[in-house]
Amino acid sequence: MLRIERILxxxxxxxxxxxAYDHAQSLARHYQAKLFLLHVVDIFxxxxxxxxxxxxxxxxxRRICANAQEQLQEFATSHTRNSVQPECLxxxxxxxxSVLSFAESQMVDLIVMGTHxxxxxxRVLLGSVAEKVLRKARCPVLVIPKPGHNGVAPEGAxxxxxxxxxxxxTDFSDPSHRALEYALSVTTEYxxxxxxxxVLEDVPSSANIEGxxxxxxxxxxxxxxxxxxxxxxxxxxxxxxxxxxxxxxxALEIQADLLIMAVQGxxxxxxxxxxxxxxxVIQLGSCPVLTVxx
Numbered sequence: 001m002l003r004i005e006r007i008l009x010x011x012x013x014x015x016x017x018x019x020a021y022d023h024a025q026s027l028a029r030h031y032q033a034k035l036f037l038l039h040v041v042d043i044f045x046x047x048x049x050x051x052x053x054x055x056x057x058x059x060x061x062r063r064i065c066a067n068a069q070e071q072l073q074e075f076a077t078s079h080t081r082n083s084v085q086p087e088c089l090x091x092x093x094x095x096x097x098s099v100l101s102f103a104e105s106q107m108v109d110l111i112v113m114g115t116h117x118x119x120x121x122x123r124v125l126l127g128s129v130a131e132k133v134l135r136k137a138r139c140p141v142l143v144i145p146k147p148g149h150n151g152v153a154p155e156g157a158x159x160x161x162x163x164x165x166x167x168x169x170t171d172f173s174d175p176s177h178r179a180l181e182y183a184l185s186v187t188t189e190y191x192x193x194x195x196x197x198x199v200l201e202d203v204p205s206s207a208n209i210e211g212x213x214x215x216x217x218x219x220x221x222x223x224x225x226x227x228x229x230x231x232x233x234x235x236x237x238x239x240x241x242x243x244x245x246x247x248x249x250x251a252l253e254i255q256a257d258l259l260i261m262a263v264q265g266x267x268x269x270x271x272x273x274x275x276x277x278x279x280x281v282i283q284l285g286s287c288p289v290l291t292v293x294x
Contacts, residue, residue: 016114
């Protein structure tokens, strides 16, 4: 059985952080998980700092950290929408290294974060912190590419997140089977509809397309557990084309609230592969994506 016991949500107080926290606290409530709310103070000393008194710098730094802790508590108070009480932490250092180090030392099962923050939105690339965490994290990472996504419940709702439709993208590899565990678990927790999707790429015009679709459909059907068949909330779909385009289009068509994809190994999202399907879906889509590292 899949266990999610410790969830980390790094925040920088941007609107992306608010939406990420909505997802994190909802998942923490459903899985009865401990939730860490982490803000990292990253201070670069000015070039003339060598002649500034050390006591002044220390005092100024302590004041900044104290203000950050106060702001983080206010953030949690203002945006907590269920019974989950997060542990609020302020760390100092480089943001990405701090997030990854904390996740590893605390044996975090899931990182939930926005793709961009207060430093602005780059229309071409992901935010640098999100990209680095996606590359190097040992645990699954849920990235929220768009503030105020449809899955976020309205104010006053009992839960901060409504997952109604989930898409699991598979290429039938071993890593995909591990990611399927998350897809089945999440849809069970939220009583959501699950679509198992496989995209046929580079199919020759002379190939037996109908046969390829039938074979892929049969493989998808074999992934559905018996209880899923009885519930009638799991369906399969085979599409033809560029994988990232078909995934994004389907997510828009059915108004999906979550995409789940596997990533093969910690170094799979390297410079050579980071223009691949997973990256492009996160980069160009508007739906939250759970990447499961294997």
